[in-house]
Amino acid sequence: xxxxxxxILSGLLLLVACESYDCTLYNYVGCYxxxxxxxxxxxxxxxxxxxxxxxxxxxxxxxxxTASLNLPLSYWQDExxxxxxVEGKEYFIQDTVWITKTNQVHYESPDCPTTxxxxxxxxxNTNEFIKSITVIRSSVNYELTTNLxxxxxxxxx
Amino acid sequence: xxxxxxxxxxxxxTLISLACFPLQAQEPxxxxxxxxxxxxxxxxxxxxxxxxxxxxxxxxxEVGARINILDKFFPVAELxxxxxxxxxxxxxxxxxxxxxxxxxxxxxxxxxxxNGNRIxxxxxxxxxxxxxDVGNETFTDPVYLxxxxxxxxxxxxxxxxxxxxxAVETKLWRFIRFGWSMRYKFRLSLKCPExxxxxxxxxxxxxxSNGWGGTVNLxxxxxxxxxxxxxxxxx
Numbered sequence: 001x002x003x004x005x006x007x008i009l010s011g012l013l014l015l016v017a018c019e020s021y022d023c024t025l026y027n028y029v030g031c032y033x034x035x036x037x038x039x040x041x042x043x044x045x046x047x048x049x050x051x052x053x054x055x056x057x058x059x060x061x062x063x064x065x066t067a068s069l070n071l072p073l074s075y076w077q078d079e080x081x082x083x084x085x086v087e088g089k090e091y092f093i094q095d096t097v098w099i100t101k102t103n104q105v106h107y108e109s110p111d112c113p114t115t116x117x118x119x120x121x122x123x124x125n126t127n128e129f130i131k132s133i134t135v136i137r138s139s140v141n142y143e144l145t146t147n148l149x150x151x152x153x154x155x156x157x
Numbered sequence: 158x159x160x161x162x163x164x165x166x167x168x169x170x171t172l173i174s175l176a177c178f179p180l181q182a183q184e185p186x187x188x189x190x191x192x193x194x195x196x197x198x199x200x201x202x203x204x205x206x207x208x209x210x211x212x213x214x215x216x217x218x219e220v221g222a223r224i225n226i227l228d229k230f231f232p233v234a235e236l237x238x239x240x241x242x243x244x245x246x247x248x249x250x251x252x253x254x255x256x257x258x259x260x261x262x263x264x265x266x267x268x269x270x271x272n273g274n275r276i277x278x279x280x281x282x283x284x285x286x287x288x289x290d291v292g293n294e295t296f297t298d299p300v301y302l303x304x305x306x307x308x309x310x311x312x313x314x315x316x317x318x319x320x321x322x323x324a325v326e327t328k329l330w331r332f333i334r335f336g337w338s339m340r341y342k343f344r345l346s347l348k349c350p351e352x353x354x355x356x357x358x359x360x361x362x363x364x365x366s367n368g369w370g371g372t373v374n375l376x377x378x379x380x381x382x383x384x385x386x387x388x389x390x391x392x
Contacts, residue, residue, distance in 0.1 A: 022365070057300050075298035076305055105307060107291050107353025109364075110245035110252045114293060114307065114353075 023112035024142060031099070031118075031140050033069040033133075033148040042152055043067035047087045052080060069150075073140060075116045076103060086129060095130045099123050106141070117141040120148075129153055191271065196225035196380015198334075202372040205237065215241035215357050219372070223264065225380050228271055231264035239285065239359020249293050256287030258360030264324065273328035279338060281320035285359045288313055291352075314349035316358040318342050326376060334376040342368050 050060040208216035219237025262281035326336025
């Protein structure tokens with residue numbers, strides 16, 4: 001009888017169920033970019049503002065002494081247009097960068113935020129102060145490594 | 158039924174109590190030789206059905222069948238349907254699946270006394286090929302503020318896993334038995350689309366590399382001695 005009681009009561013313990021969430025802790029998906037001038041690390045000392053297109057959201061607002069960027073890409077657009085504006089005391093110059101990409105949904109669980117990963121297909125730019133851009137790593141996901149290397153003209157920093 | 162983290166403590170206590178509990182013979186020990194085929198049994202996991210009945214977020218409803226060999230070895234087959242319908246409170250993400258799964262394995266009875274109680278060590282191989290839906294009706298790009306409903310329906314995945322555990326059962330009345338099992342599960346493989354892992358694997362539980370699970374079984378066991386009625390003394 002003791003044994004039966006033990007089996008039945010301990011079986012009831014199994015009815016207790018708990019739940020925990022294991023979401024990715026760092027879940028920001030950004031396109032990392034770094035500046036260089038002729039292969040040497042560089043930074044833009046003047047005020048740098050980056051917007052999406054002419055009237056889109058501001059992605060970077062009046063940053064000073066900028067050596068690297070971490071820019072969110074759009075979820076659904078096939079091509080993002082980024083306008084880089086550099087303001088000095090007596091000048092105001094702009095370059096436009098077009099990033100062509102594919103977008104892939106990244107779903108973890110009902111309790112974790114869904115996001116989109118991207119694969120950069122190509123990058124092109126105008127040439128006011130940005131000389132060229134090299135795609136270092138095309139996958140844009142949770143990894144914190146450089147995606148784009150932005151080469152500046154020698155007198156741009 | 159998943160029992161992560163804090164509940165593992167409860168499970169651990171249960172295991173300890175099982176190990177410490179003295180198994181006293183209810184009947185004098187008899188050294189009788191058991192027949193090769195000592196019986197067959199079918200069972201159902203009552204927790205899975207109960208969870209479904211009360212509208213739980215997920216449930217594994219399963220039935221099983223086994224053969225009793227020498228009252229020691231019990232080859233087992235378990236067949237079930239895993240059901241999960243879940244919506245994240247803060248994210249608005251949804252996940253749903255209703256798919257079958259199966260397990261095969263063996264129970265080994267450690268109780269040498271044939272007194273109606275059994276203590277099993279168990280091993281299972283589990284498999285499920287299933288489809289699932291994920292979605293979010295208000296999925297919004299937080300920077301560009303564009304809302305596009307997310308609907309990924311009929312995503313296909315295949316999961317395989319191993320289970321090791323213990324189980325106990327006791328005779329309630331004639332051929333009706335009651336028991337429970339506690340299992341540690343290792344996921345062997347999971348093939349799924351790149352869009353995202355399934356939240357739930359039918360038969361395995363919440364998707365992770367490993368996890369705890371359990372069953373509470375009602376068993377109908379037809380075997381040797383099942384219908385041995387006590388002879389009444391005529392004197």
